[in-house]
Amino acid sequence: MSINPKDFRNTVGLFATGITVITTVDENGKAIGLTANSFTSVSLNPPIILVCIDRAVTSFSAFQTAGEFAVNILGSEQTELSNKFATSGDEKWLGVEFETWTGRAPILLNCLANIECQTREIHESGDHIIITGEVKSLASKDGNPLLYWRGQYAQLKST
Numbered sequence: 001m002s003i004n005p006k007d008f009r010n011t012v013g014l015f016a017t018g019i020t021v022i023t024t025v026d027e028n029g030k031a032i033g034l035t036a037n038s039f040t041s042v043s044l045n046p047p048i049i050l051v052c053i054d055r056a057v058t059s060f061s062a063f064q065t066a067g068e069f070a071v072n073i074l075g076s077e078q079t080e081l082s083n084k085f086a087t088s089g090d091e092k093w094l095g096v097e098f099e100t101w102t103g104r105a106p107i108l109l110n111c112l113a114n115i116e117c118q119t120r121e122i123h124e125s126g127d128h129i130i131i132t133g134e135v136k137s138l139a140s141k142d143g144n145p146l147l148y149w150r151g152q153y154a155q156l157k158s159t
């Protein structure tokens with residue numbers, strides 16, 4: 001049975017996620033980043049996470065070659081940052097504050113959490129790659145997450 005892409009998107013879109021901005025650097029050390037909701041934790045010991053990256057995105061080769069990346073988990077008030085990093089072009093870094101930790105991957109300020117990783121494996125899978133990273137450092141703060149569900153941003157509803 002062949003699966004209609006729209007049906008596929010609508011169905012997997014029922015799985016609610018958080019939103020991250022995944023960052024790294026290119027071969028010249030230039031900051032690279034994109035919005036991604038494909039983030040998942042994989043292993044506790046050692047601590048490993050994964051993210052899936054579309055072969056079609058401009059940032060693709062930087063993530064494939066850098067050997068390191070960071071996952072910045074967005075808070076409920078960071079919709080604008082998510083939209084910025086979901087649009088190609090250098091403007092995405094305008095006014096964005098970041099620092100670096102042990103490596104070169106940009107750590108975005110004021111996020112709910114930041115996770116710095118060393119790239120472990122890159123698996124080819126359809127039109128994406130699955131990139132796993134071993135966690136080298138992390139930080140978090142209190143606050144609500146920015147959520148994504150059925151193709152739209154969502155907020156936690158307290159009961």
Ligand SMILES: Cc1cc2nc3c(=O)[nH]c(=O)nc-3n(C[C@H](O)[C@H](O)[C@H](O)COP(=O)(O)O)c2cc1C
Binds near residue numbers: 085086
């Ligand atoms: C909510 C949301 C989640 C996304 N998740 C991913 C993802 O997991 N992987 C991916 O490759 N692109 C994802 N994208 C699309 C990229 O953010 C988008 O293609 C971006 O413009 C890529 O930047 P670049 O072309 O500068 O590399 C997502 C976009 C949105 C709005």
